[in-house]
Amino acid sequence: MTSSASSAPLSPDVATLGVEEEFFLADPHTRLVVPAGPAVAARAAAEVGDLVTKEFALGQVEGRTPPCRTGTELRGHLKEVRAALVGAARAEGVHLYASGTPVLQAPGPVEVADHPRYQAAGRQYRSMMDDFAVSALHVHVHLTDRELAVWTVNRLRPWLPLLIAMSANSPFHRGEDTGYAGFRTVLRSRFPCLGPPPYARTLQEHERLAAAISDSEAMLDPETAYWDLRPHPRLPTLEIRAMDVLPDVEDTVAVALLLRALVATLTAQSSAHGPGPAREAEVLRAACWRAARDGWAGTCFDPATGRYRPVADLAADTVSLLRPALEQTGDMKEVTGWFGRLADRGDAAARQRAWGTQLGGPEAVVDRLVLATACGRGA
Template sequence: MADDGRADDGRAAAGSGADGPDHAALPTVGVEEEFLLVHPVSRCVEASGSRVVARASTAVGDLVSGEFTEYQIEGKTPPCSSFVELRGRLARIRAATSAAARAEGLRLCASGTPVIQGGGPADIGDHPRYRASVDQYRAMLDDFAVCACHAHVYLPDRELGVLVSNHLRPWLPLLVAMSANSPFHQGHDTGYESWRSVVRGRFPCLGPPPYVESLDHYERLAAAMQESEALLDAAIPYWDIRPNPRLPTLEIRSMDVMPDIGDTAALTVLIRALVVTAAARVRRGDPGPRPSSELLRAAYWRAARDGWPGSGVDALTGRILPASVQAKRLVDHIRPALEEHGDLDHVSAFLRRLAIRGSGAQRQRASAESTRGLVGVVDDLVGLTAGRVDPVAHQAPSGHGLSLPRR
């Protein structure tokens, strides 16, 4: 939430380049991933982000940076044209940051929330914007060590970007369900698939963006939010879709960080196809659907609670539909763009993995059901984050079935 701008330095995500591809035909994409640092014995989060970033930067430069708390670090890819390139970049950055964490006696963990209880309030990163956020939001930030995945799609026209956002808004809850990877928080089973989404939902400035008529309308709303003190800086809004403040991209921010880089890359190219499809509709004069804000927030909450393979609110119709049915409708909607960019097979494989072993949250619960409990959850996440191949060897559990404390 407390976006400091350091990730938006022109190298990260999907910025343009003079020698890049034809962006009108194939927009580049990029990803920002936030990770927790955990101790290998206690499996609790450790406040060592600055040290790990300094060590990792010798290998990947400014593609790694600090985050809101010292419990976290962030990796970010340069612009990528294809699924294969993006997956390779993600693997390289994760390998470098995992090695740096190990050199500092820690482990890198891709979970939306800390699985095991840490020690006291989060240590805030050393940046003026972070300190200003604490002054403004106060105790709301005491447990704000949450980790996201942000996808960037090259779209330099900001006016077009906010109008594309209107078309993307109804699909955001499905992205929450597909990426859900935070069922546990500080030693408790929350009963939710994405507790990170619940933590974010208590802030007045986070969640789905407003429906807007123009870029001017968007900027006036952001300015009003800043004036109310619900938003720290109108130039850097925290909505789940935004034209990035410093890069020529549209940024989608609703997803939990995912342990499997294949899932991350597949969901990113799915989002690219959704942006391309929406941009074509905007250019034809389609203003996009306008679901009520109340219904959209309800859809967010249901997606955070039930995730994949649960049912949720289809914000386009108000009907309760299984996430898998909503995903099929989404793929049908964007199929031409997926086929044009050669991404249909990658997205289809991702959906098959979800059908077989569920989301990251489902995998965390399956690990917790083993004899090692939450320790096994963290170890499994650490292995996947470091690049261990997921054999998709078990079915997603049908229910929670845990004897762990719930909130």
């Protein structure tokens, strides 16, 4: 349900935001991921232009929104782009679904697009790329000052475990229950250039660290620092990349609005107090792993204390912290509504597991994800 305040005019100083969603494409009979991404993206582009694109893996496609000011505007664009992708997929004889990892996939290496960057990734990372096909939710929040963006990234780093836990939607991988809520995070953690970003006191230090990692060949180049948080290399945004893609459009909207409020709150702290405390990277990587294992039902790293507490308690504390920013934009109802849905039905990973248990295995999970993605509702 949309609050009336979220569609009211906003102050000009409220940041715009945008969303990218990645999806898998499946054969309607076998439910295996199929390499239909380029054809689906081309067909959908005839309807929504460059708001859709093909992905690294041929079995995926991406939809994105333009910059939006309100939850209402964001919701409208998400539904429009999803509808174009769903329709294009059906026209190509395949189904589209939102999951952080492929529920079912044929044996053998992932089929990737014939692009120089993708071929370079194969040469550098070798067999690590064989099963690397993951679908994420990325949120961009407008922030033009790149030095300030680096400081805000520092303050956002301890929040990554909570974001992973709340958005977990990848319990299955290639037909197997992994035992994790967010196995996409685990697959990404194998790469030295992914996961929590390093702490940097200045933009210059941030760029130096990226260059040093690139020199090791653990990163393709400094411009492709695909950390979970980053000042975008080409856009005037801070990009948050830690979340699994979600079937429910309302959940996606709520994630984006929460992150805008979190960025606004932490940016104000950075403006007043500088680059912020340096949290140990090893501790944060371990906390992200724990969050990926347990999801919403578990305990999670507390950004304030460093201790582990129930995710639901941290979510309540987050609402309290962000209340001024959420009330300024009229987004409180969307965010608390998402937390209410999490409390009632669990995270998206728990729903995938329930479908598999109750309806007959991973094929049934794909079918329900296809339905949920098409209608934009997660249950």
